Amino acid sequence: KAGVTQTPRYLIKTRGQQVTLSCSPISGHRSVSWYQQTPGQGLQFLFEYFSETQRNKGNFPGRFSGRQFSNSRSEMNVSTLELGDSALYLCASSLEGQGAVNTEAFFGQGTRLTVV
């Protein structure tokens, strides 16, 4: 069974550009969540998609957006990149989206974004 796949693994972008990251969840998982990890702020929740709908959103500016396709694959987009957007972006997929607390989140290896 394939795990969560994130592409690309590494990205270098220039300030002001935009970027799109992709996440393919485990087959059958309909919930996809995105997290930003930086040394200063740690792991912060960006948003969650379930059945093509954004269900939860963290405290990030509107430059951060996402979407989910009918096959549950998800993309996140960051527009007008800033130096502070440099981070490891992690995607997690879950089997059920019904708030069951023991629903394990499976993570991908992340996309490491560097903004110069």
Added chain:
Amino acid sequence: AQKITQTQPGMFVQEKEAVTLDCTYDTSDQSYGLFWYKQPSSGEMIFLIYQGSYDEQNATEGRYSLNFQKARKSANLVISASQLGDSAMYFCAMRGSYYGNNRLAFGKGNQVVVIP
């Protein structure tokens, strides 16, 4: 809001010894789940163990056990018989139990280095 606190500095552990990683949490949810993840230098978050707030027994998964003290709001991870491959960052996380919530709140993490 949910808050996870991990305050231990980086730890050096002798191979084959046990290590305890501290985690305290704060939440207003009556029902919640607590998770521990391992993050090696590759970046992937690896699920280790889960404890539900209503579980009466402490969770165990192989060499990992969770010392859950609900009244003290602590969920410490114990790794027995440390191995060199246990060198990584360890994150405590929690999620409240309500419909449509797959949002994990993470602590800042504990760095563990296992030495031979």
